[in-house]
Amino acid sequence: GESVGLHLPTLSVQEGDNSIINCAYSNSASDYFIWYKQESGKGPQFIIDIRSNMDKRQGQRVTVLLNKTVKHLSLQIAATQPGDSAVYFCAENIGEDSGAGSYQLTFGKGTKLSVIP
């Protein structure tokens, strides 16, 4: 079946370095993608989203890259800080033109990011 998955379940980075978290998707109809961050003891928190008419979107210290050719999504965190330690989820959905709603997101399993001080 089609699914969203992650290349690496865990990632350890040195404080100050850049982090890259990867996500593969297989549903060719997906055209909306989201990254969530979940800190210990908290619910997932929205980080950034991207639609398929874009291949890059930047936020504060975060960049999402979308490669539709190979169905790959990545989240880049610049100058990683201890507060970035969390589990990061990617999620996908088909577009509103296809009748999709927020409740039809498909989530990946998550990648745990650990920042070494």
Next chain:
Amino acid sequence: ETGVTQTPRHLVMGMTNKKSLKCEQHLGHNAMYWYKQSAKKPLELMFVYSLEERVENNSVPSRFSPECPNSSHLFLHLHTLQPEDSALYLCASSQDIEVNEKLFFGSGTQLSVL
């Protein structure tokens, strides 16, 4: 603080108990959701309410019973649960369900069924 509050934060119950999880959102959103988060599994959507009407029920066992008395409150009533129901139960809200929008999650209720 996301504007979505869940209580209790932790719950331990026996298989014959009846308990309820509560969720309240202070964001003026029209849609509310229950998700289940188990270890090593992706988030699983359980129920969706839009303007207090149930929209989605993803083949959830009847021992889970949702209730949405108004657009700000959502409950999940639990009875005769199984140990495999132990998980983090997350409530979320969004402005609407018709389009892709941000979900705002609460901190969840960590449920242990003995």
